[in-house]
Amino acid sequence: MSAPAYREQSSIPLEAVPPTEPSYLDGGGLMGWLNTRDHKRIGIMFYGAVLAMFVLGGSFALLLRLELLTPDRTIMDANTYNRLFTWHGIVMVWLFLIPSIPNIFGNFVLPIQIGARDLAFPRLNLASFYVYLAGSAIVLGGLVLGGTDTGWTFYTPYSETTPDRLFPVVFGIFVVGVSSIFTGINFIASVHMLRAKGVHWRRMPLFVWSIYATSIILVLATPVLGLSVLLVGLDHVFHLGLFNPASGGDPVLFQHLFWFYSHPAVYIMILPAMGVISEIVPTFAHRRPASYNAIAFSALGIALVGFLTWGHHMFVAGMSTIDSGIFGILSMFVAIFSAIKTFTWVATLYRGDISFNTPLLYFFGFLFLFMFGGMTGVAVATQSLDVHWHDTYFVVAHFHFIMVGGSVTAFLAAAHYWYPKMFGRLYSERVGLLCATAVFIGFVLTFLPQFLLGNAGMPRRYYSYPPEYQWLHVLATGGAWLLGFSVLLAVGNLIVSLRYGRRATANPWDSRSYEWLTPSPPPPHNFPETPVFDRGPYDYELSQEEVYARAYPR
Amino acid sequence: MDFLRKLLFLPEQASTIAKEIDWLHYSVILITFAGVFLITGVSAVFCILYRSRRPRRPDERRPPGPTPPLWAEIGLIAGLFALFVAWWGVGFWQYVRLTEPPSDTYDVYVSAKQWMWKFAYPSGSHTINTLYVPEQRPVKLLMTSRDVIHSFFVPEFRLKFDVVPGRYHSVWFTATKPGAYKILCAEYCGTDHSRMRGEVVALTASDFDRFLEQDGGGGPGDPESMSANASEPSLSLRGQTAAAKYGCLRCHSVDGSPHIGPTFLGLFNARVPLEHGGEIVADAAYLTESMMDPQLKLHRGYGPVMPSYLGYLQPGEVSALVEMIKSLRHPPASAPLQLPANRTFPIPDAPPLRPNAQESSP
Numbered sequence: 001m002s003a004p005a006y007r008e009q010s011s012i013p014l015e016a017v018p019p020t021e022p023s024y025l026d027g028g029g030l031m032g033w034l035n036t037r038d039h040k041r042i043g044i045m046f047y048g049a050v051l052a053m054f055v056l057g058g059s060f061a062l063l064l065r066l067e068l069l070t071p072d073r074t075i076m077d078a079n080t081y082n083r084l085f086t087w088h089g090i091v092m093v094w095l096f097l098i099p100s101i102p103n104i105f106g107n108f109v110l111p112i113q114i115g116a117r118d119l120a121f122p123r124l125n126l127a128s129f130y131v132y133l134a135g136s137a138i139v140l141g142g143l144v145l146g147g148t149d150t151g152w153t154f155y156t157p158y159s160e161t162t163p164d165r166l167f168p169v170v171f172g173i174f175v176v177g178v179s180s181i182f183t184g185i186n187f188i189a190s191v192h193m194l195r196a197k198g199v200h201w202r203r204m205p206l207f208v209w210s211i212y213a214t215s216i217i218l219v220l221a222t223p224v225l226g227l228s229v230l231l232v233g234l235d236h237v238f239h240l241g242l243f244n245p246a247s248g249g250d251p252v253l254f255q256h257l258f259w260f261y262s263h264p265a266v267y268i269m270i271l272p273a274m275g276v277i278s279e280i281v282p283t284f285a286h287r288r289p290a291s292y293n294a295i296a297f298s299a300l301g302i303a304l305v306g307f308l309t310w311g312h313h314m315f316v317a318g319m320s321t322i323d324s325g326i327f328g329i330l331s332m333f334v335a336i337f338s339a340i341k342t343f344t345w346v347a348t349l350y351r352g353d354i355s356f357n358t359p360l361l362y363f364f365g366f367l368f369l370f371m372f373g374g375m376t377g378v379a380v381a382t383q384s385l386d387v388h389w390h391d392t393y394f395v396v397a398h399f400h401f402i403m404v405g406g407s408v409t410a411f412l413a414a415a416h417y418w419y420p421k422m423f424g425r426l427y428s429e430r431v432g433l434l435c436a437t438a439v440f441i442g443f444v445l446t447f448l449p450q451f452l453l454g455n456a457g458m459p460r461r462y463y464s465y466p467p468e469y470q471w472l473h474v475l476a477t478g479g480a481w482l483l484g485f486s487v488l489l490a491v492g493n494l495i496v497s498l499r500y501g502r503r504a505t506a507n508p509w510d511s512r513s514y515e516w517l518t519p520s521p522p523p524p525h526n527f528p529e530t531p532v533f534d535r536g537p538y539d540y541e542l543s544q545e546e547v548y549a550r551a552y553p554r
Numbered sequence: 555m556d557f558l559r560k561l562l563f564l565p566e567q568a569s570t571i572a573k574e575i576d577w578l579h580y581s582v583i584l585i586t587f588a589g590v591f592l593i594t595g596v597s598a599v600f601c602i603l604y605r606s607r608r609p610r611r612p613d614e615r616r617p618p619g620p621t622p623p624l625w626a627e628i629g630l631i632a633g634l635f636a637l638f639v640a641w642w643g644v645g646f647w648q649y650v651r652l653t654e655p656p657s658d659t660y661d662v663y664v665s666a667k668q669w670m671w672k673f674a675y676p677s678g679s680h681t682i683n684t685l686y687v688p689e690q691r692p693v694k695l696l697m698t699s700r701d702v703i704h705s706f707f708v709p710e711f712r713l714k715f716d717v718v719p720g721r722y723h724s725v726w727f728t729a730t731k732p733g734a735y736k737i738l739c740a741e742y743c744g745t746d747h748s749r750m751r752g753e754v755v756a757l758t759a760s761d762f763d764r765f766l767e768q769d770g771g772g773g774p775g776d777p778e779s780m781s782a783n784a785s786e787p788s789l790s791l792r793g794q795t796a797a798a799k800y801g802c803l804r805c806h807s808v809d810g811s812p813h814i815g816p817t818f819l820g821l822f823n824a825r826v827p828l829e830h831g832g833e834i835v836a837d838a839a840y841l842t843e844s845m846m847d848p849q850l851k852l853h854r855g856y857g858p859v860m861p862s863y864l865g866y867l868q869p870g871e872v873s874a875l876v877e878m879i880k881s882l883r884h885p886p887a888s889a890p891l892q893l894p895a896n897r898t899f900p901i902p903d904a905p906p907l908r909p910n911a912q913e914s915s916p
Binding site: 545 | 564649744
């Protein structure tokens with residue numbers, strides 16, 4: 001490739017002016033949105049749907065916490081409680097967390113970050129959205145009409161003998177899984193085929209790496225889960241005797257199949273979050289990541305080792321002792337890869353030029369909560385300790401530290417970080433910082449007491465509990481409501497700013513990553529002209545002007 | 555250390571293993587706390603030291619930051635890995651000890667159902683929701699479920715294991731002091747999962763003997779068996795009844811002579827050669843497994859002809875059968891037992907195969 005000559009001045013306006021050409025948001029009417037093949041519009045539609053699921057799952061959680069205020073009945077009976085925690089888990093895991101960051105921000109940002117005009121299969125992308133909607137409708141319909149009180153884990157034989165209806169829900173989950181597979185294939189194909197000229201593998205933004213690793217898990221693991229839960233549903237309806245020992249089946253086999261997906265699913269939820277953080281830290285520190293390779297390859301490492309750790313959910317389920325030992329040590333590797341990432345993020349801050357905006361504050365919340373969640377993960381992978389902690393509130397607290405403290409915090413960070421790019425406006429920084437602090441405090445108040453409850457021996461999924469645990473439960477309930485309101489306030493801040501926020505420039509954070517090269521919001525085909533890159537996404541040693549010139553050579 | 559235990563809200567340590575496990579717990583949690591606060595603190599310090607002090611200009615270039623030396627990175631990661639492996643090693647070692655009972659245990663059969671616990675003792679008595687055990691003596695629980703998965707959890711013993719239908723899981727513990735400790739069901743099992751609670755009552759040796767004497771039938775919490783107290787036969791006697799009822803003795807002899815199936819005499823704790831190679835100790839778990847899934851580990855030299863009794867045998871009957879086989883451990887000094895010729899059920903006044911010892915230790 002001959003060295004391109006660079007323009008003297010970039011044609012991209014660095015000042016805040018309304019973009020001259022229409023953005024992806026303009027025109028088309030309702031049908032223009034519903035029929036769109038634009039990855040950005042599909043991302044925004046996912047945004048709406050997934051946020052609705054988040055609010056729904058969150059309200060279930062708040063009701064559960066209200067019930068737990070007193071050791072016995074507070075506002076609902078035992079069956080309602082059992083259904084609600086099932087609904088909370090199913091909605092949060094399959095309808096919110098798994099599609100959240102990949103389907104919203106992955107969809108919106110990933111094609112721009114590889115310099116492409118769209119994903120490889122735009123129609124498949126739209127199909128993914130409608131399949132997700134259909135699956136969600138089936139799941140929610142099944143929950144409301146059929147009850148379903150099995151817990152989100154569907155452990156057999158209880159799930160096959162419960163009087164509540166089960167099949168619609170597991171069928172809905174199967175359908176949502178199809179949507180995940182569509183999206184995963186699309187991302188993998190796009191990363192392989194659609195990178196702009198000059199974006200070779202080591203010039204891909206780190207968010208792309210983590211979405212790529214996530215997609216591998218989505219494509220390889222989701223079929224196993226889809227089929228396993230479908231078999232449970234069929235077993236429930238037709239009594240096939242697959243997982244019920246009364247008819248010759250094996251309940252522990254189901255646990256193996258279930259966790260073969262559902263443990264990697266944890267990495268489906270946390271890897272994109274790590275990707276978001278890996279973008280935010282260099283942007284706000286205005287520094288190249290301390291080690292690009294470390295972050296990129298540890299994402300792949302987590303995705304691969306994550307497939308070999310599922311047995312740590314079954315230390316007391318009757319697995320052989322030696323299997324438990326092997327699964328225990330393999331689980332430690334995940335912690336090592338996560339530690340590599342954590343150290344790299346912190347090292348990136350060193351001698352940076354740090355501007356302190358809302359996404360960076362969310363990063364701090366993430367860092368603390370994710371490390372705490374990760375280290376307690378090492379603790380529960382230590383077999384003898386897990387015997388005491390298994391199925392107690394300690395485990396509940398541990399995975400909420402990862403799923404809420406990690407994933408949801410990173411989700412909020414991403415929502416603020418890419419907000420100017422998505423909507424062309426700036427949110428209120430003051431309210432944003434306030435909310436980030438409140439989310440952190442609410443979270444710690446909710447889940448730190450749950451570690452102590454678990455130590456004290458409080459099992460999970462308990463409608464009524466021994467009264468000595470009450471005051472910790474009251475603390476957790478207060479924290480949960482604070483958390484709920486501060487998340488609502490954060491989302492409200494973003495919604496209000498859609499109309500009243502100041503106009504954003506193309507690159508309000510002074511980032512070097514590729515998505516900030518286009519106007520905010522981007523035009524329908526992402527770039528005003530086809531970019532050819534002669535630089536990486538973290539070249540802070542180049543000036544802003546050189547950065548533009550080296551993407552649009554003339 | 556007791557202060558630390560209370561700070562972490564851990565319940566008291568009432569089993570031999572609890573203290574050791576808590577030591578590991580303290581070290582893991584303290585190092586976790588220290589690490590998390592250290593790293594968050596370091597990054598907070600970076601954010602203050604290296605905060606942006608002036609607005610950035612579009613023509614500004616930032617020199618590439620320093621990269622930490624490779625040896626430091628590798629050393630840090632290797633150190634962390636060594637720490638994790640050390641925790642894993644200790645944890646695995648403790649876990650192996652948790653799962654390997656000593657040989658001289660007092661055995662209690664546990665059957666769980668929605669939403670209660672039933673405990674059957676070798677003496678033939680049984681209790682509901684309250685488990686009586688002697689202190690300072692290893693107790694082994696052989697647990698199964700009659701419906702869905704439950705989990706036997708005693709926080710004070712740091713002990714938990716799933717109770718799975720169609721399988722027998724064994725756990726053991728040694729209670730260190732007399733007292734009453736909560737039993738909680740830890741695996742979600744339906745409407746009253748949270749009320750499926752019981753109690754372990756650890757008694758001194760003399761109290762425990764008294765419990766066994768006066769409590770031939772059921773425990774205090776078991777009104778149903780209280781009435782049948784007087785006529786309740788011992789566990790191994792009920793095993794004989796069950797063996798006759800289910801036709802076990804048509805194929806298995808009790809006098810040492812091989813028949814269609816292996817003899818019961820001296821079978822318990824014997825090393826059994828397997829059809830597909832290897833051998834196995836015929837302990838309670840193997841015996842119960844062979845009732846439920848006879849072809850899984852077939853005794854060498856015998857055909858795969860035994861049907862599964864899964865779903866036919868009640869858990870109490872399984873423990874009774876095992877107890878009967880256990881009572882046939884040594885070759886009888888006197889004449890072998892004469893079985894009733896017609897083998898009808900019930901066997902009236904069948905004599906015990908051996909004087910039924912209340913303890914099961916060899």
